[in-house]
Amino acid sequence: xxxxxxxxxxxxxxxxxxxxxxxxxxxxxxxxxxxxxxxxxxxxxxxxxxxxxxxxxxxxxxxxxxxxxxxxxxxxxxxxxxxxxxxxxxxxxxxxxxxxxxxxxxxxxxxxxxxxxxxxxxxxxxxxxxxxxxxxxxxxxxxxxxxxxxxxxxxxxxxxxxxxxxxxxxxxxxxxxxxxxxxxxxxxxxxxxxxxxxxxxxxxxxxxxxxxxxxxxxxxxxxxxxxxxxxxxxxxxxxxxxxxxxxxxxxxxxxxxxxxxxxxxxxxxxxxxxxxxxxxxxxxxxxxxxxxxxxxxxxxxxxxxxxxxxxxxxxxxxxxxxxxxxxxxxxxxxxxxxxxxxxxxxxxxxxxxxxxxxxxxxxxxxxxxxxxxxxxxxxxxxxxxxxxxxxxxxxxxxxxxxxxxxxxxxxxxxxxxxxxxxxxxxxx
Numbered sequence: 001x002x003x004x005x006x007x008x009x010x011x012x013x014x015x016x017x018x019x020x021x022x023x024x025x026x027x028x029x030x031x032x033x034x035x036x037x038x039x040x041x042x043x044x045x046x047x048x049x050x051x052x053x054x055x056x057x058x059x060x061x062x063x064x065x066x067x068x069x070x071x072x073x074x075x076x077x078x079x080x081x082x083x084x085x086x087x088x089x090x091x092x093x094x095x096x097x098x099x100x101x102x103x104x105x106x107x108x109x110x111x112x113x114x115x116x117x118x119x120x121x122x123x124x125x126x127x128x129x130x131x132x133x134x135x136x137x138x139x140x141x142x143x144x145x146x147x148x149x150x151x152x153x154x155x156x157x158x159x160x161x162x163x164x165x166x167x168x169x170x171x172x173x174x175x176x177x178x179x180x181x182x183x184x185x186x187x188x189x190x191x192x193x194x195x196x197x198x199x200x201x202x203x204x205x206x207x208x209x210x211x212x213x214x215x216x217x218x219x220x221x222x223x224x225x226x227x228x229x230x231x232x233x234x235x236x237x238x239x240x241x242x243x244x245x246x247x248x249x250x251x252x253x254x255x256x257x258x259x260x261x262x263x264x265x266x267x268x269x270x271x272x273x274x275x276x277x278x279x280x281x282x283x284x285x286x287x288x289x290x291x292x293x294x295x296x297x298x299x300x301x302x303x304x305x306x307x308x309x310x311x312x313x314x315x316x317x318x319x320x321x322x323x324x325x326x327x328x329x330x331x332x333x334x335x336x337x338x339x340x341x342x343x344x345x346x347x348x349x350x351x352x353x354x355x356x357x358x359x360x361x362x363x364x365x366x367x368x369x370x371x372x373x374x375x376x377x378x379x380x381x382x383x384x385x386x387x388x389x390x391x392x393x394x395x396x397x398x399x400x401x402x403x404x405x406x407x408x409x410x411x412x413x414x415x416x417x418x419x420x421x422x423x424x425x426x427x428x
Contacts, residue, residue: 001252001281001298003274006267006307006316017303018320020234020263020369031186031215038190043197049187055160061198063164063180071169083134083171086358090142093361097380098146109396114386118148119225121200122383123192124177125207128157128184132165139363140206140378141175147383152177153200155192157184185209189216193223206378208233208365210261227382228367228375233258235353236265236322238313240329243268245276247349249284251326252277254354256297257290263301265320267313274304314338321372324353343372398424 004013037045043061051057103113124140126133137154144152154177156168164182172180181199183191193216195201201224205217208230217226235255239248252264268274281298285291307313314335317325321341329335332347339345343366346353357364367375392400401420408416 001278001302001304003278003304003306006305006312009305013303016301017263017265017305018370020232020261020301027212027215028219031212032219034186035190035193035216035219038187038196039194043199046183046187046191046196046199049185050158050183053185053187054157056158056162058158058162058182061181061183063169063182067164068169068173068178071164071166072173075166075170079134079167080170080174082358083138083167083174086135086138087142087174089359089361090138090363091146091361094143094146094363094380097143099381099386107396107399109393109399110390111392112388112390115389116384117387118150118384119204120149121151121202121204122149122153123202123205123224124152124154125188125192125205125209125213126154126156126168127207127209127213128159128165128168132167134165134167134171135358136207136365137168137171137177138175139365141172141177143363143378143380144206144383145176147380149383151200151202153179153181153192153202155181155183155188155199157188158182186212186216189213189220193220204383206365206382208368210259214369227365227378229369229371230323230365231368232261232263233324234263234265234322234368235324235326236263236267236317236320237326237328238310238317238335239266239268239270239273239326240310241270241273242330242349243273243328244349245273245280246284247352248273248277248328249280251352251354252298252302253281253284253288253294254352255324256294256302257288258293258297260293260296260300262297263303264298265302265322266304267307267316268304269307269309269313271306274306277304310335311338317342321370323366323368323372324356326351326353341373343367343375343377394423 047058099116101113103111106112122144126136154172156164158164191199192202192205204225206227211231214229214231233255237248255262255264266277285295288294310329318339318341323343325342326346327335328349344356356362363377365378404420405417
């Protein structure tokens with residue numbers, strides 16, 4: 001894992017540090033071609049693309065009731081119980097997010113408030129390929145159910161034998177999702193965005209994936225809304241000499257094992273910590289099952305950045321705008337106050353990113369690649385919208401008439417002024 005000095009950071013190292021995922025302009029044309037093909041050819045094209053990219057020719061695109069039953073039968077009890085515990089924590093955290101009407105009287109006789117309404121049709125994408133991610137089913141499905149979405153569909157890539165991992169199907173079942181399709185990548189996003197003979201069209205897309213999935217979501221945006229640009233997982237850690245090197249190394253590896261395009265970065269003023277973490281990474285890699293993936297990620301995207309002090313570390317982290325940010329130092333809340341741009345923050349030595357991935361109740365579907373500057377984590381609010389409502393009494397409207405009349409005429413909109421004033425002419 002390369003160690004670099006912040007103050008003398010070369011353009012090459014800076015480019016590597018801030019370049020996350022494949023540039024969308026380089027893959028956009030290919031993704032657009034796939035999406036156009038799905039739009040034109042529907043299910044037949046989906047089967048062809050699934051055979052090309054996933055290595056399986058599917059007879060049916062939708063998971064059958066029998067496949068749900070088989071998943072129930074074969075899944076280990078400890079995994080099922082863990083999924084239930086995750087669901088309970090996610091539900092507890094997200095139920096508190098459901099907006100409640102709070103009427104405000106902006107003037108005498110003028111009441112304004114916001115009414116919550118769920119998005120009716122939502123599509124969830126859960127990645128696969130290198131592994132199963134049933135936790136992401138819970139992270140997306142629970143807030144959708146709490147929000148009140150009436151139609152929820154889920155797409156996830158099939159294995160080479162045409163099956164979907166049992167844990168993924170059981171997670172869908174306990175959440176309450178019954179329409180699951182064996183589709184991955186850009187073609188899955190296209191299917192949900194445009195609709196096919198089998199896959200229903202949705203109003204909003206949710207879920208993380210690789211750079212191709214992110215590109216597809218962005219290209220689908222004119223057709224339907226999206227949650228966040230969520231690409232390859234990324235972690236940045238701010239730490240000082242009080243941090244345990246073995247714990248820092250383990251956290252960096254937990255992110256790097258996601259995939260070869262997953263950045264893992266340590267920012268620290270401590271040369272000693274940097275050296276110890278480097279040694280620990282090499283030691284822990286020897287026994288990590290996904291060590292080849294993690295090593296490739298660290299070589300391509302891993303960096304240890306030495307800064308003058310923790311304030312400089314916070315400044316760099318804020319510029320980076322990470323998906324996951326761990327702050328492990330003597331006074332983590334002081335550093336927290338310096339951070340404006342991060343999607344999910346983990347404070348102190350006993351708050352590893354891995355806990356947030358599965359068990360704290362917070363959502364792990366997050367903006368990546370710097371989008372944390374303007375996007376937030378997926379939440380209940382992501383699955384609906386707030387409609388403004390106003391109710392005026394005659395007296396309330398009368399009190400606003402001078403304001404409306406003066407501003408409407410200043411803007412050359414006489415009809416606006418008359419729309420208010422005509423209501424009082426008969427009473428004059």
